[in-house]
Structure formats: C-alpha cells, structure tokens
Amino acid sequence: MKGESVLEVKNLRTSFFTDDGEVAAVDDIDFYINKGEILGVVGESGCGKSVTSLSIMGLVPSPPGKIVGGEILYKGEDLTKASEKRMRQIRGNDITMIFQEPMTSLNPLFTIGNQIMETIRLHNKWNKQQVKERAIEILQMVGLPRAEELLNEYPHQLSGGMRQRVMIAMAMVCNPQLLIADEPTTALDVTIQAQILKLMKKLNQDYQTAIMMITHDLGVVAEVCQRIVVMYAGKVVEEGDIATIYRNPKHPYTIGLIKSVPDMRKKVDRLYSIPGNVPKPGSIKDGCRFAARCEHAFDRCFRETPELYQTGEGQKVRCFLHEQQGGVSE
Amino acid sequence: MLTYTIRRLLMLIPVLFGMTIVVFFIIRAIPGDPAQVILGQQATKEAMAQLTEKLGLNDPWYVQFFHYVKGLLSGDLGESLRSSAPIKDEIWPYLAATLELSLVAMLIAIFIGVNAGIISAWFQNSWFDYTAMILALIGISIPVFWLGLMEQWAFSLELGWLPSTGRENVRDPVEVVTNLYLIDTLIAGRFDQFGEVIRHLILPSLALATIPMAIIARITRSSMLEVMRSDYIRTARAKGMRMFFVVYKHSLKNAVIPVLTVIGLQVGLLLGGAILTETIFGWPGIGRYIYEAIGFRDYPVIQSGILIIATIFILINLVVDLLYVAIDPRIKYN
Numbered sequence: 001m002k003g004e005s006v007l008e009v010k011n012l013r014t015s016f017f018t019d020d021g022e023v024a025a026v027d028d029i030d031f032y033i034n035k036g037e038i039l040g041v042v043g044e045s046g047c048g049k050s051v052t053s054l055s056i057m058g059l060v061p062s063p064p065g066k067i068v069g070g071e072i073l074y075k076g077e078d079l080t081k082a083s084e085k086r087m088r089q090i091r092g093n094d095i096t097m098i099f100q101e102p103m104t105s106l107n108p109l110f111t112i113g114n115q116i117m118e119t120i121r122l123h124n125k126w127n128k129q130q131v132k133e134r135a136i137e138i139l140q141m142v143g144l145p146r147a148e149e150l151l152n153e154y155p156h157q158l159s160g161g162m163r164q165r166v167m168i169a170m171a172m173v174c175n176p177q178l179l180i181a182d183e184p185t186t187a188l189d190v191t192i193q194a195q196i197l198k199l200m201k202k203l204n205q206d207y208q209t210a211i212m213m214i215t216h217d218l219g220v221v222a223e224v225c226q227r228i229v230v231m232y233a234g235k236v237v238e239e240g241d242i243a244t245i246y247r248n249p250k251h252p253y254t255i256g257l258i259k260s261v262p263d264m265r266k267k268v269d270r271l272y273s274i275p276g277n278v279p280k281p282g283s284i285k286d287g288c289r290f291a292a293r294c295e296h297a298f299d300r301c302f303r304e305t306p307e308l309y310q311t312g313e314g315q316k317v318r319c320f321l322h323e324q325q326g327g328v329s330e
Numbered sequence: 331m332l333t334y335t336i337r338r339l340l341m342l343i344p345v346l347f348g349m350t351i352v353v354f355f356i357i358r359a360i361p362g363d364p365a366q367v368i369l370g371q372q373a374t375k376e377a378m379a380q381l382t383e384k385l386g387l388n389d390p391w392y393v394q395f396f397h398y399v400k401g402l403l404s405g406d407l408g409e410s411l412r413s414s415a416p417i418k419d420e421i422w423p424y425l426a427a428t429l430e431l432s433l434v435a436m437l438i439a440i441f442i443g444v445n446a447g448i449i450s451a452w453f454q455n456s457w458f459d460y461t462a463m464i465l466a467l468i469g470i471s472i473p474v475f476w477l478g479l480m481e482q483w484a485f486s487l488e489l490g491w492l493p494s495t496g497r498e499n500v501r502d503p504v505e506v507v508t509n510l511y512l513i514d515t516l517i518a519g520r521f522d523q524f525g526e527v528i529r530h531l532i533l534p535s536l537a538l539a540t541i542p543m544a545i546i547a548r549i550t551r552s553s554m555l556e557v558m559r560s561d562y563i564r565t566a567r568a569k570g571m572r573m574f575f576v577v578y579k580h581s582l583k584n585a586v587i588p589v590l591t592v593i594g595l596q597v598g599l600l601l602g603g604a605i606l607t608e609t610i611f612g613w614p615g616i617g618r619y620i621y622e623a624i625g626f627r628d629y630p631v632i633q634s635g636i637l638i639i640a641t642i643f644i645l646i647n648l649v650v651d652l653l654y655v656a657i658d659p660r661i662k663y664n
Contacts, residue, residue: 059564089570092569
C-alpha cells in the first residue's frame with residue numbers, strides 16, 4: 001500500500017554504452033519506498049539491482065554508464081536532475097549505502113574513527129568533541145564493544161561481521177531517511193548474517209530509517225521486509241506485500257524463485273531450479289524477458305512486452321496471464 | 331621496527347663489502363697505469379717506477395685491498411693519487427653539488443609526475459590523460475644529453491633567459507659554508523645570490539627530472555587506476571565526499587606505495603647517474619668527480635666515490651621501506 005513515500009523511482013532507465021552499443025541494465029523500472037519501511041529488491045545476479053541502487057546514489061560509473069531516462073524522486077526532488085553539489089549533500093546524509101563486501105568496503109589505511117568521523121564532519125559543523133562523542137555513540141548503537149578503542153583501530157584488525165557493523169554505523173551516523181543495503185549479508189557467515197539483519201531491523205524500528213534491502217536471498221526478505229519488488233533482466237516483474245507474494249506469487253519467475261527455496265519439512269531428492277539462464281542484458285528486444293524460461297509462455301509473450309498489471313491490493317505483476325486478473329496455479 | 335632498522339643497517343656491511351670487492355677488481359682490470367697518467371707520455375722509466383712504488387701499486391693485490399679496507403674501517407676513504415689530498419676532505423663539495431641538484435630534480439619530478447599521474451587516472455581517457463601519457467613516453471625515451479643540449483640552445487643561447495653552465499655566477503661567488511649553495515646563500519642573507527643559484531639550477535634539474543618524472547607519472551597513473559576501482563573508494567563517494575578528497579586522500583594514500591618504491595630507486599639513479607647532465611651543464615658534482623678520476627686511473631677516488639653513492643642508495647631505500655610502515659598499518663617487519 002502506498003503511503004507517504006521517501007523515494008519514488010519512475011520509468012528509470014540506466015544504460016551502459018559499450019562497444020556493442022547501448023545496453024540497458026535497468027530498463028524502465030518503477031517502485032517506491034515508504035517512510036520507515038523495509039523494501040526488499042530481489043532478483044538473480046545481473047538483473048539490475050545494484051545498478052538501480054547506484055543510480056539512486058548518483059554513483060553509476062560514468063563512462064560507460066548513464067541514466068538515460070526517468071525520475072528518481074527523493075521527497076519530491078528529482079535526483080537525476082540534481083547537481084553534483086546537491087548529490088553530495090544527500091549522499092551519506094539523507095540517503096546512505098552499505099555494500100556486499102565488508103572486507104573491502106573500508107579504506108585499509110585509515111582508522112575506523114577517522115572514517116566515521118569524516119562522514120560526520122562532511123555533513124555537520126560540529127566541534128571535535130561532539131564529532132568524537134557521536135562516533136562512539138554510533139559504534140555502541142550498532143552493537144560494537146570497546147567503541148572508544150575501536151576508533152583507533154584499522155579495518156584489518158576487525159572481523160567481517162564487525163566491519164559490516166562499522167559500515168552500518170557509518171551509514172547511520174547522520175540519521176539518514178533511506179539506507180540502501182546492497183546484499184549486506186551475502187559475504188558473511190550464517191550466524192553473523194542473522195545478527196546483522198536483526199540490527200538493521202532494530203535500527204529501522206528505532207529511527208524510522210527506510211531501508212532498501214537488495215538481495216537474492218528470499219530468506220533475508222522474509223525475515224525483515226514489509227514489501228518486495230522482484231526484478232528480472234532489468235525490469236520489475238512483480239511487486240507487492242511480503243505476505244501476499246509469499247502466499248500467492250503470480251509471476252512465473254516469482255513462483256520459480258519461491259519454489260527453489262528448499263523446504264525443511266519436505267524431503268526431496270533434487271532441489272527445484274528455474275531452467276535456463278538470465279539473458280544477457282540488452283539481448284532481448286521484444287516480448288517478455290522471461291518468456292524463454294517460462295513454462296506458461298505462449299506466442300504473444302515473444303512478440304509483446306507485458307505491462308505491470310494490478311492484480312490485487314498492492315500487488316502488481318508483469319505477465320499476460322494476469323492481464324484479466326487470471327491466475328497461474330502451481 | 332627499531333630492531334628491523336638495526337638489522338637493515340647491519341646488512342649494509344656485507345653489501346658494501348661485496349661492492350668494495352667488485353669495484354676494486356673492476357677498476358684494476360681497466361688498462362692503463364696511474365703513474366703513466368700522472369707523469370704523462372714523456373716520463374722516464376725510473377720516474378714511473380719510483381712513483382708506482384710510492385703509490386703502493388707494486389704491492390700484491392691482496393695487500394692493497396687489505397690496506398684499503400683497513401682504512402675504510404677506521405673511516406679513512408684513502409688519498410687521491412692525483413692530488414694526494416684525503417678523499418674525505420675532497421669529496422664533500424662534489425657530493426653536495428650532486429645532492430642539491432638531484433634533490434631539486436627529484437622534487438620537480440615528484441610534484442609534476444605524481445600530479446600528472448593522479449589527474450590522468452582521475453580523468454582516464456581524457457585529452458589530459460592522452461597528452462600526459464604521450465609526453466611521459468617521450469620523456470622516458472629522450473636521451474638526457476640531447477635534452478640538455480636543446481635546453482641550453484633554447485633557453486641560454488636563443489632566448490638568453492638562463493645560464494647554461496655552472497652552479498653560481500663566477501664573478502660573484504657564493505660564500506661557502508655547507509657547500510649546499512641554496513642554504514649557503516640564505517645563511518649569508520644574500521637573496522640575490524639565492525635567486526642566481528636557482529637560475530643555475532633550473533636547466534640541469536629539469537633535464538635530470540625528465541626521466542624520473544615520466545616514470546613516476548606512469549606508475550602513479552596505473553596504481554591510482556587500480557585503487558580507484560576499489561570498494562572503499564565507492565564507500566568514500568557514498569559518504570558524500572568531494573571527488574578531490576576521494577582522489578587525494580583515500581585513493582592517493584593507497585596508491586602511493588609503488589610510487590614510493592620507484593622514487594627511491596630513481597633517487598639512487600640520479601645520484602650516480604647524473605654524470606651526463608653534470609658534464610653538459612658544467613656541474614661540479616660527484617658524477618664528474620668520479621668520471622675524471624677514471625680518466626686519471628685514480629683508483630682510491632673511484633672506489634670511495636662509488637662506495638659513498640652505494641651507501642646513500644641503500645640508505646634511501648631503507649627510508650622508503652620504513653615509510654611503507656608509516657603509510658600502511660598492515661605492513662609489519664619482524
């Protein structure tokens with residue numbers, strides 16, 4: 001359900017200009033994030049999740065990448081048209097980001113304190129003492145022990161989980177409106193994963209920071225998200241409340257994704273997997289991008305591109321089967 | 331850290347001893363007789379024999395070597411065969427001239443080279459990048475003697491802007507204290523002379539700086555390119571940091587280690603390899619001192635000169651190794 005949104009992405013198109021021509025990594029996507037909500041963005045590698053987040057941050061590597069169309073509205077302000085100076089004010093302060101690789105996301109040559117305090121100083125005119133106090137406070141908030149000593153330590157002295165906490169601390173230190181987490185738990189082992197997710201959920205509740213959780217892990221989504229956007233080959237294929245989508249997935253791709261999560265209660269010889277591979281970005285010009293892997297595909301799917309059809313309260317599906325509110329049964 | 335430094339300093343001993351052996355034998359393998367060179371073509375056999383005896387050159391090689399090393403160990407670099415003066419007293423003005431020239435050249439090379447490399451990496455594939463890298467390629471390829479001559483032709487002969495040779499205005503000599511003229515003129519409070527010394531430094535230091543500058547620029551560029559692709563640079567940008575600080579703070583510190591290595595090696599090369607430049611620009615440096623000593627078969631001068639250059643070279647590279655630790659907390663020497 002759409003409430004007061006903190007971010008609204010409309011018809012966003014981000015392309016990479018290579019020797020083979022324009023490749024649309026993100027092709028005409030729409031979604032929104034409500035204030036204080038956790039939105040899951042799900043899809044396989046290469047479906048455009050990360051490019052979407054970099055587009056929002058204005059950090060698409062350019063050249064070769066470029067936002068070629070659409071709007072990214074942050075509280076009504078179109079970020080695609082914002083100046084670099086304005087984007088710098090927003091980055092790290094209003095919208096922040098954490099990344100997949102905590103091991104390499106911190107600068108190895110600067111202390112934790114330096115890197116956190118630097119973020120504070122970029123967005124606040126505080127004195128030394130205030131900056132330091134805030135840094136210690138934020139480190140304690142993300143559950144790191146010995147916060148004061150940690151300020152003088154270097155990233156290589158910390159474990160992966162601790163580093164990801166430092167990254168979260170750095171992202172939260174200026175009380176952002178939106179935190180984009182690009183696969184924040186993928187590189188961590190399972191127990192640490194759970195801790196980090198719990199922390200993010202807590203921060204979301206305590207500070208009303210909206211989180212855009214990018215992941216390919218449906219378990220993560222089920223754990224923390226309220227709403228979910230499923231992406232496939234640069235397009236949004238399904239969108240809706242977490243409960244609706246888990247109980248009643250409509251797009252054949254979403255159905256496949258959910259089916260491929262192993263169920264502890266059943267004993268199966270072979271885990272389900274969706275046949276075929278993700279198409280190379282830009283290789284499919286006409287028709288539904290999933291058609292080649294879809295067991296329900298028919299003629300029209302290869303000729304025309306389906307729209308996002310509203311199929312129920314807060315659920316949208318990009319599939320011809322649902323054009324007239326029909327359904328795919330499992 | 332301290333133990334490491336001490337160990338490295340102790341390692342100087344075998345290295346320098348090895349150097350001494352090699353140099354000692356190589357110069358004695360050069361054909362020619364010091365006595366002959368000193369006395370000239372018309373010298374009588376008796377005079378030559380007498381001089382050879384006096385110079386101790388009739389002793390067997392191991393006796394000569396023993397005397398030399400024994401002297402070295404007590405801090406005695408030997409005496410020049412040509413002037414009979416102790417090398418210890420004679421060598422410093424030459425060494426100071428070279429130090430001054432190569433330091434200035436290196437500062438120019440580092441400042442321009444590092445910045446050109448950074449900007450080239452920052453704006454990769456831009457016109458600046460292409461221009462800088464083509465110039466760097468030319469810089470590496472240009473023979474120094476040709477560049478030096480062209481500088482003299484253009485800036486001294488044609489334009490008349492700068493002096494072509496020497497360290498100072500010979501009609502108004504610098505009052506020598508340290509032999510580093512930039513310092514000596516300041517001690518004397520002679521700012522006009524200071525300017526004059528700088529004017530004399532410009533052409534030779536530019537000639538000398540060209541190759542290191544080009545190498546530094548290329549290394550900096552490739553090192554920066556690699557660093558700027560890393561995740562922590564993306565993090566720095568995601569904080570809302572200005573690109574300038576992302577580049578000069580977060581990227582440069584990570585990219586600087588290979589650059590430092592090259593700088594260390596280049597300083598060493600400049601110290602010993604400035605002979606061509608010193609000859610062209612009439613610079614009374616250690617390169618020329620040794621070069622002339624070779625002409626006179628002045629064995630002790632050649633040996634000690636090379637030994638001093640080698641020592642400085644090794645010490646500079648030790649400093650570079652210690653700088654690594656200061657820069658990168660992950661590097662530990664045990």
